[in-house]
Amino acid sequence: MVNPVFYDFKRGLLRPTVLISLAIFALVGVGLAYLILSVIAMNPAVRPEVAYYTVLDNSTGKFKLELHIYNPELNPIDGEVSYKLGCYDGKEVDRLDELYTKGLIGHEEYLKRLAEILELIDEGVYKSSGGKVVVEKKLERLPLQGYTCELYLNISTPLGSMGTIYTPRSGAGYISLVLGNNTMYVLTGVGMPLRPPSKIMRGEVPGNPEEPINISGLAGAMSATIYDFGGRVNRSVLLLTIYSPLVEEFEVYIRSTPPGAQLSLKFVERYFNYTGRARVGVNVIEVNASLLKRETRELPGVRVEVIVPQSLLLLVLARSEDAVYVGLGPVEIRPVQPGISQLLVVQQLTSQIGPGLFTQFFPILVLYLIYVYIAKPRAQGALEFTLARPITRTDLYITRFTAGALVVIASAMLFNTTFLIAVQSITKLNLGLDVVAYALMYGGVIVSLLAFYSLCYLLSTLTSGTKYIVVSVILYILYAFIWGMLPYIVVSLTRGFGLGYMTEVMKLSFIMAYFNPIGLNNFYQLYLLKHVFGEEAIPAFQAEAARGVVEPWFVAIATITWLLVPALLGWLRFKKISLIA
C-alpha cells in the first residue's frame, strides 16, 4: 500500500494549486521576515553598535578606515558603510557662527555658507564582510595646513540605520598628531552618535613610580564603551578602539572613581583594576563581572531593579625605555538585554506573523485537498472503480488519509523552513533555538492543520462534491476568523470593559482554543515562548489568563482528540456510505 500512498501524496503535493499556493506562502514568508526585521529595527532596545579607527597621514596621503559592526549582543553583523572625509578651515566656521549669532546672516545663508566651506577630501561606500570594513587608499587630495577634518559616517544594517549629517561640526573630529614635520589625523570611535575620542599622551619616564607622569605631547586616540549584560549572564564587555603610530600594545585599567591625585605609575597600580591588554585597532575585552550598579527598590506593590547612574574611568598605559604613553578618559556603561533581538523575533514568530499566518490561511488548501482525495471522486462515483482493486474501503480510507496528512506535514515543514531561513538570513540573527523549540514551532502548525484536516475528512464522508466545499468553507471561516472574535464579544457583553478585561478575554480565548482545531497552535506557541525565554517573556495578562487553563495534559488530550476522533468517526461512516454517483 506504500505506492498508492506515495502516489496520492505526490499528486496532492504536486498539484498546480498546491504548488502555487506554497510559492505564494513562501513569498509571504519572505515578506513577513522583512516585517519582523522592521519591528526589530524600530525597537529602540535593538540597535547596531560600531567601533572604528581611522588615520590620515598627510605626508604620504595614506588613508585608512577600519570599522566593525555588531548586533546588540556584540556579535558581528554585516551592513553597508558609507563615509565622507570632509575638512574645513575652523576659523571660517567661527566667523560664520559669529555672523549668524549676531543676526547678520539668516539660517539658510548660514547653512549655505557652511556647506561651501566644507571640502570633500574623500568618500566611499563599502559592504562589510564578517562585520568588518577595511578601507586603505592613497588620497589624491589632502587637507590644507591648519584645517580641521571630520569623518561623516552612515551605517545601514538589518537592525537599523544611523549616520551623521555632512556639515561642519556634526561629524567626528580627527585629532591632529604632529610627529616632527609630519601631521597625522587620527580618530577613534565606539558607538553612535559619534563622540570625540580621548587622547593618548606621551610622557617622560618618571624617576620613580610614585612621581607624577610629565606629559610631553600627543601620541594617539582611544574610544571605549562598556556593555553590561547584567542579570543572569553577569558579564561585561569592553569595546575599545585605540590608534597610536608610536605604540603597538597597551595595558588596560578601569576605575570607578576619579583619581584624587596626580597620575603616577604607582597610583595606577594601586587604584586601578587591571582589565587586560589591547592592541592598536578594535579590541573586544571580556570583563567577568557586571560593572553596572543595580539597586532593588520597593515601589507600591512591586519590587523593581533600577540601574544606578555612574561613570567609570578607562586608562590605557604603555611603557617603553624612553617614554610612557597614557590615555585616560570616561567610559560609558551601556546595559544590554541579552537575547533581546532573538526575543523580539521569537515573539513575532509566535504572534500572527509567520507560522500563525500559515495556520490561519493554509486550511483553505487542506479542505481543497480532501475535496480532491475524497469528496470529488465520491460525488463522481470514481471511488467505486478504485475499490474494484484488491482493497477494502478501510484501505482506501487510510491510504488517502495518510497521503493527505503527509502533504499537510510536508507543506507546513516547507513553509516553516523557508520562513525561518528567510528570517535568519534577513535579520542576520542566529535565533539559537534548540530541538524542543523547533519541535514546538513546527509541531504546533502541523498539529493544528492535521486537526482541521481530520475534521474535514470526517465532513467528506458526511457530504460530497459541492456540498462538501460549502460546508467546509463555512467551518473554516468559523474557526479561522469568527472563533477568535467570540471571546471579545462574550466578555464585553457579560463583564464590560472593566479592569482585567484583556485577561478575561485571553482566558476565554484559551478555553475556546481547545474546541478549535486551528486554535491548538496557540498553546504550542505559548510553550515555545516559555521554553526559549522563560515565564518572564510572556506578557503578564497572558500569563495570568493561562494559569489553570493552559495545562500540558489538557493540550495533549485536545491534540489527540482532534487528530483521532474525527478521523475515526469518518472511517465508521465511510465503511457504510454509497460510493455510486
Place this chain on the structure above:
Amino acid sequence: MTRDKKRKRTSWRVGWVPELPIFETELKAIDYFVYLAGYYGITGSEAKSLARELLSRFGLEDAINRKLSTFSQGMKKRFALAVSMINDPPNFIFDEVLNGLDPQGIAFFRELTLEFRKRGKAVLFSSHILSEVEGIADRVVFIHKGRIIGNYSMDEIRHKAVSALHLTLNRVDDAVLKVLEKYGEPSALDSRRVILRRPSVDSSIIIAELVKVGVGVLEAKYEERSLEDFFFNLIREIEVSNRW
C-alpha cells in the same frame, strides 16, 4: 476468512469493465494506471512498462499521456479493460460494455471475449444486445425486472428456439396433415394455411413430397427464431403463468 479478506481475494480474481467507467479524470492515463497497479503490489518502472504494454494492446498507445477527461466512452472502456488486466485474472465482468460503442468497439469486445473464452477465462457478459450474446456466450442467464427468469446453455436455447415452416396450399385437409406429420408438428390455421413446427428436414423435401401427393404449394416461408424471440417468449410464458 474475514469478509474483507474474501473481498480482497475476489477482487484479485475478477477483472471488471463497467458500462460507464468513472475515473479520477484529472489524471493522465499512465499515472492513473500506475496508481491502480500499486494496489496489486506492482510499482515503479514495472508498473509503467505494464501500463505501456496493456494500453498499447488495447489501442491506447497514443493516449498514454493524455488526461482521462479527454477520453471517449470507448477509450474509457478500453482503459478500464487494460486496468482489469493488470494481474491477468481468470474471471471478467463485462457489464454492458457494448452500450455506447461504435461498430468497431462492439467488434473489439466480441473478439476479445471469444479470445478470453479460448484461453479458458470466464467472462460474465451482460448486455441488452442479444444478437451479440448469441455469438459469444456458452450459457445465458435471462433477467427480467431484476429477476432471473431463465438459465440455459446455448445448446438448450438452440434446441428450444424452434423454427417453423409457413405453408399456403390449394387445400388443407387430413391427408395433407398426415403427410406433414412425418416431418414435424403441423397445425392448420385455416382451409389454405398450415404451420409446420420443428421441421426435421429441409423445406424443399417437404414441398416435393406435397407436390408428389397432388397438393398445390402456393407459398412456403421458413421462420427462424432468434435469442430475442426466445427471451420474449420466456417473458410471455412467465406472464401467462403469473396470470394463472
